[in-house]
Amino acid sequence: MRTLWKSVVLLAALLSVFTPAPAQAQAQAPAPPPGQYVTTLLGTYGFGRAAVIGQSGRQTGAWRSFSVRSGFAGDDLSITYKPATSPSRAETQVYTAAFNQVRDAGAECEKVGRDGVARRVWVSYRCRTGIVASYSLLVR
Template sequence: MSLMFRRPEERQSMRTILKKAALVAASVAVLAPGTAVQAKPARTVTALLGTYDFGRAGVIGQSGKQAGVWRSYSVRSGFAGDDLIVTYQPRTRPARHETQVYTAAFTEVADASAECRKVGADGVARRVWVSFRCRTGFAPSYTLLVR
């Protein structure tokens, strides 16, 4: 490409402008994420969360889905209880806010505290959430809160 300039200063000025423009374009390409490059979609995992008393896995599964902790769940009955299988995105960092997963009331389960601790620990072990706590209510019931 040949550009005709009247004076040598104009030619030198154009070269300087082109060099600076190329440097800026290269910097933007390196430092800014490209629009064509997309982040990898987060992988989902379908795995056994744990085995719980008969009838409890369905309650926990439905509550966790409504809370948005997992995408879907299924229950498989066995000899020792009901297996709860969930589909979720593994977490390595705690969420900004606690999420209430479910409440185990004393009228629904023999030992609400133990069930809450078991579900919470199972979720941490499988990286469904990073941490949990069981909050007691007025009656002997326990609410599972996760991050």
């Protein structure tokens, strides 16, 4: 019985080591050819916030188009964009979240910035707090 138990534990350990995690599998996916538009889910944001972020990103040229789908945990924001291969010369302000519009404007800014880097919408980002109580997402 102990030998069987040890074998099961060893097999489980080997499978967990040699089976790629979803994040690793996604990172190994081939990158789209440069210059071609890609449509993907950017992320899930608070109810009503995905439309604001999508509209602002389209107006600033961060992506060509967007769509919003409501779910259980918030609104899913899907965008169509050209993947970034290098940082742009100048920062572009994608959107501003005021504290009276969203519960935690800083956290939302960081999430959108990280999601954009992970999907190669932009290469880098920073969240800048303004004089008025708000956070602006600046990308390169």
